[in-house]
Amino acid sequence: MNMDCFAVEAMGCWKQEKTNTWAFPTLILCLYGFFYMMKPSEPFLTPYLTGPDKNLTTDEVTNEILPVWTYSYLALLFPVFLLTDYVRYKPVLLLQGISLILTWLLLLFAHGVVAMQLVEFFYGMVTATEVAYYAYIYSVVSSQHYQRVTSYCRSVTLVAATVAAVLGQLLVSLAHVSYFYLNAITLASVSLALVCSFFLPMPQRSMFFHRKDAPEPLPGPDKGPAAGAAHGPWSCREERSPSAAARGPSPQPQAGNSRPHRHTLSVLLQLGRDLRDCYGSRPLLYWSLWWALATAGFNQVVNYVQVLWDFRAPSHSSPVYNGAVEAIATFLGSATSMAVGYVKVNWDLSGELALGIFSALDAGSLLLMHFTDNIWACYAGYLAFKACYMLLITIATFQIAVNLSMERYALMFGFNNFVALVIQTILTVVVVDSRGLGLDISTQFLIYGSYFTVIAGIFLIRSMYTIISIKCRNTSVAAESTAP
16 A cells, blocks of 8 residues: 555656756756647648639738738737736636647638638637747756746747648649648648647746745735835846746745735836837937837738739749748748858947848848849848848847846847837738728839838938047047147
């Protein structure tokens, strides 16, 4: 009897130890990320919607269906960002998996404009909940493993996206598989992602509402909310200590639990102070400004580029190479992102110049896609556009993250994306939506090219001002040092 009890206790301890290590949750999360990104039908969405399966017109897809994704993403991003932290990530990952399944069930079996608008709404939920995937791992592993698990999680999504695009292209071009069955394969993949999410350990802490980086006193009659708000403003250059990040959950009840409403308010006020402090730094402000402007344009281009390709080479009468182009674009994006780590540049001096130059290249790529009728030139322009953006967003991410604690980086990441979505929504309402100008797809890309031209002009002018100011300052310092 004693041996049986010992065996049961040992098995329970082994299972607990297994889920407490960094390897187990990282493995499950990587499996989730792989199946989540394994969507071979995604590069062929527009041909599927405008083809015999759905029989929608290009104008309906462009002006009535696709804009719904932008609107739902904007409406859901902020509440989902707070909910993700409050419920500690895993429930939001489950919500994402359910939303993915609903998206592809509707894509497979529903018909009509309203049904496809509902598809875009659920996909807006999917993209709004992506924050849970990238934030989850930091809540269950110690900071000494952050770099490794981040590389694993991000790499597996790039690999999955590339494999999915290549697989989709091979099935369409060589096996002549219909787009319907590509969507069926995607449904099976995202269903496996949902299954994986059930095996994730439930985190005991989060970045804002359930922080465990300081010993928490027992709540007294007047100390409950104060303990939750006792953390002073973090420095923009403060880093969390490995020991604090690795500390396990305290057996004591959380100070804010006695008064959840006041605790939530104190957290929101702290977030507001953090945003004010961080955006008070000029370098962070300019990098964030580019991030928001460029990401809005990038999302808009990616959302509508398939419509442009279908306009230049109609899918019902021409070969479709969307999958191959997306696979190459993903590879180029990952290659340029990796190259940033090996480039030795003083980004404080040359960063804004790089933003201006590569934004100008993005503008040129989009204008090429507008003025040419050649589908191969459109493909090439898209490859150049995505590679330049991925290069710059990697630099911007590094420049922002290197000056921030993990909490503040997550906050700025979310706020920058929120601002980007606001800008993207304005572009969608004015340029795309049938209730706005409702421009044709070719003219839209003229607008997007002009938009990136304005971004390039802003940062080229700013970089010239920065370089001249630094040179003048150095000249004056040198003159003072040589003066008698």
